[in-house]
Amino acid sequence: MYKDLPPIQLLIAFEAAAQLHSFKLAAQALCITPSAVSQQIKQLEQHLNMSLFNRLTRRVELNEYGKAYLRVAEQTLSTYRNCHDSFLYQVSNPILRISMIPFVAYEIVIPALHEFKSLHPNIELRIETSMSLIDFDREPVDAAIRLGDGNWPGLETHSISPCHCALVASPHYITNNPIDTIRNLSGHTLIHMQGSMNDWQRTSEFLKGNTIEHNTKLVMDSYIAAMRAAEQGLGIAIGQLPLLATWLKAGRLVTLNQPVMIPEQYYFVLRKTSVKKEVLLDFYHWLTTKFNAEFNSTDINSHTNFA
Amino acid sequence: MYKDLPPIQLLIAFEAAAQLHSFKLAAQALCITPSAVSQQIKQLEQHLNMSLFNRLTRRVELNEYGKAYLRVAEQTLSTYRNCHDSFLYQVSNPILRISMIPFVAYEIVIPALHEFKSLHPNIELRIETSMSLIDFDREPVDAAIRLGDGNWPGLETHSISPCHCALVASPHYITNNPIDTIRNLSGHTLIHMQGSMNDWQRTSEFLKGNTIEHNTKLVMDSYIAAMRAAEQGLGIAIGQLPLLATWLKAGRLVTLNQPVMIPEQYYFVLRKTSVKKEVLLDFYHWLTTKFNAEFNSTDINSHTNFA
């Protein structure tokens, strides 16, 4: 059936001639000669093995077949034009789906979204919050914000900012549960985060202490829940400085020691082959300034030092 | 917006390559060389100013733009193929809309329709019954069966059969209302048909008589109603022989005189520019045999002659 389809480009001349009732006007519209239009339509008629126009003197008009075929041409070409236009719209107004943990979304990205939107009105951001590392091959996301060593095979990584950690608690908690020195936290509740259970192990190594055993454990299912628990005075948590700027400034939490830079960093991660790389990097650069603004505005020396 | 539409024929190679994930296979499908496919797709990419495929080694895969553009190509081409197919279907299974008076439809055409359908299974007939001459420029009909002199400007006419007229009445009526001679019908009811009021005038001239005045008139609104009235014994009507074959054979009516050929004939009428001329003439030839079969099967000498 497909084999004897007339060359699709002939539809263009036919549509113009049919709509304008004139080969001459069609030729003008298409910037070719009337003769070329005549030949193209003759070709189409030969392919269909039927005539499409009644040739009158100095005028052509569609016959019944022509009228029916005009519907073919119009439908086909309008489909092409509409689909093409919406394709171009999609391309020039890309949707960036970016995955991150809820805390980063709520504390850093979302509060500044209106600024990004005003800088890049064409780019539509879709923030996807996820607890764990998403699989780029399965999830329909364009990029992710990840804490790690920057080594994810097949993905392109861009460093956003280093990560400083410090023990945090609410001021109220400190008052009611005095801390002698952070090397001796026995008797205190240590707030853990699910999936990062060895953080306290590492922390104790950093602090050159070994007092983290025999403490009460409180395990929360996310970083945001851990911070909220600390804010409520339920114990001591490990806070990441770039994320806690507003909490520390507002006095919802205080740091108990000089922040320590950990080996992991925050990275912006995207597919190596992403066609949206350009706009994604626009977002990355903007995001980096947001992270650094947060971190620099946090006076990392304003902690209650029990070291 | 339309100006920078890529040449529509490029969609064909793109669709094939995208669906087959291979320029080589696409080339085979299109009966061209892989190089040609590669060049067409390169052209398309240059028009769109973006790449559509990730070129891997010995393999190509659509990137995100390519996936989006595949929808453009598929929609456009499937629209073309579907519309084209339904156009061809329409052409090869034409609908013939043919106008005629109800009597011709009911007595001649419709009883034989199943035969025509078996001879021409592709042709769909639409019988449109109409009391008066329809206007080909306004009504969506392809042809008409008309009684007349064959001279209708702008239309092509083909003679179907001459028309013989005779006075008819029911056998019962004749018994109850004896007729002396058809030159003297005084006292009889003459059944007229609306729109053909001068038929009796002409008939009297044919019969070389002048007795048609001072009779009771019965005016019916159609030929079929006039024949039914005669059948019911309501009076004498003017019957057209080609149409009354079954009625006469069944004894529903009898002729009262030797049928007389009138100047009008039955014609098959169509537009000079009709694109369905071929199938219409198929129908015309079939119709002619039907008319003649009817007429020849009527023994025009089997009348009750009062001349």
Next chain:
DNA sequence: ACTATAGGTAAGTAATGCTTACTCAAAGGT
């Protein structure tokens, strides 16, 4: 009767699309 006009046709030319021949890069099989 003459002119102007729209379309059709034929021949020549410009443009395009295709093939051929070659290169390249990586995968697969010894």
Next chain:
DNA sequence: ACCTTTGAGTAAGCATTACTTACCTATAGT
């Protein structure tokens, strides 16, 4: 580690297609 195979990209040349030019035809309008 080697060579072979394979699919895609490229450049040059060729073949085909599509367009233009010039001329013809028919007719509507003057």
